[in-house]
Structures are given as C-alpha cells and as structure tokens.
Amino acid sequence: MNVITIKQESIMEIKDAKVFHDYLNGVIEGEDVKKSTKLYADAKTFYSSVDPSISDDQIMYEVYSYEHDGLCYGLTVMQPVCVNGECNVTRGHFHENLDCDEIYCGMGGEGLLLLMDEDYHCHAEKVKCGSVHYIDGHLAHRLVNTGNCELKVQCMWPSHAGHDYKRVEEHPFAVRVFKKNGELKVEEE
Ligand SMILES: [Fe+2]
Numbered sequence: 001m002n003v004i005t006i007k008q009e010s011i012m013e014i015k016d017a018k019v020f021h022d023y024l025n026g027v028i029e030g031e032d033v034k035k036s037t038k039l040y041a042d043a044k045t046f047y048s049s050v051d052p053s054i055s056d057d058q059i060m061y062e063v064y065s066y067e068h069d070g071l072c073y074g075l076t077v078m079q080p081v082c083v084n085g086e087c088n089v090t091r092g093h094f095h096e097n098l099d100c101d102e103i104y105c106g107m108g109g110e111g112l113l114l115l116m117d118e119d120y121h122c123h124a125e126k127v128k129c130g131s132v133h134y135i136d137g138h139l140a141h142r143l144v145n146t147g148n149c150e151l152k153v154q155c156m157w158p159s160h161a162g163h164d165y166k167r168v169e170e171h172p173f174a175v176r177v178f179k180k181n182g183e184l185k186v187e188e189e
Pocket of ligand 1: 093094095102141157161
C-alpha cells in the first residue's frame, strides 16, 4: 500500500472535508447535514393498506441531505419492512422544476427505482450496490426496498428541483410491489 505523507502544508492549505459519508454504516455526518426520519405513523398513505401489526414509531426510512451552493447530496436508508406484504416504499415525487434531473446510486441492499412519466405510465430499474440511475426531470421517482436488509441509495440533485408530492398524490404510481413466500409480485392498481 502506498502511503503518502504530506509534509509541506505551509505551501498550501490542506483541510479535512466538512462532510463525511460513512458508506459502511450508511450515514452522512458533518456540518450542515440534515437528517429526517419517516415513521410509519406519517407514511400510512404511501401503502395500499394500513397494517395494524406495525407500530406507529417504526422507522420506515431516513434521509440525510447536504446542500451547498445549488447542489444537494443525499442518502436514503430504507428499512426492510413490509406493510401487509407490500415492500417498503418512499413517498415518491415529481420535481417542481421538471428541467432538473437527478442521479441515484445504489450503495447497499436490493430494490427498485420506480419511475412514472407524465402520462402516468410506470417502469422500473433494479437498484443494487453500484448501480447508477439517471432520472430525467420529467419522471416521478420512488424507491422500493425489495430485499431483506437496508436499501441504501445515494442521490445528487440541483437544489432548485423542489419536490412536488401533490401531483403524485393526485396521480399515484399505478403499480405496487409485494413479497409473497419470498417471491416478488408486481400488482397493478
Ligand atoms: Fe427527486
């Protein structure tokens, strides 16, 4: 292993990064990093039915985000929880500014990136460690955790993209993914 020791710091300033993405533990830490937690109590409308066996304080997913000068960097960590057999999903959104694209990158676990065009037709891409997904700004997007462990997905988007959740509530994703006897089943609503 090559070890490079930098001795001449007086020639130029060398700083530590202000933000650190801990890939192994699935957290982003540092200055100005925001973290939000979505509990089941606040996510019941995301699924096709309410599951009384899941407690309201069950964490469904956490989102870390770091914004600087017009660019955002984020991480979504989704729990492998099924709601009456339906795989865990994020809320999903269109961007308020449809000209703003986004990149997702799988960091761990297995899932689907569900995409819906402006005619409300859906398609999906498989998400796994290392998969890179370019999301056109005109597509609504939602993650589905289809695996048995946390699904971790890194995201990068322009700050002014915004989140239009209302449009997805008015025109929900037409497909849902269920896990039955260990097998995935996609159902149309
Ligand atoms: Fe987005």
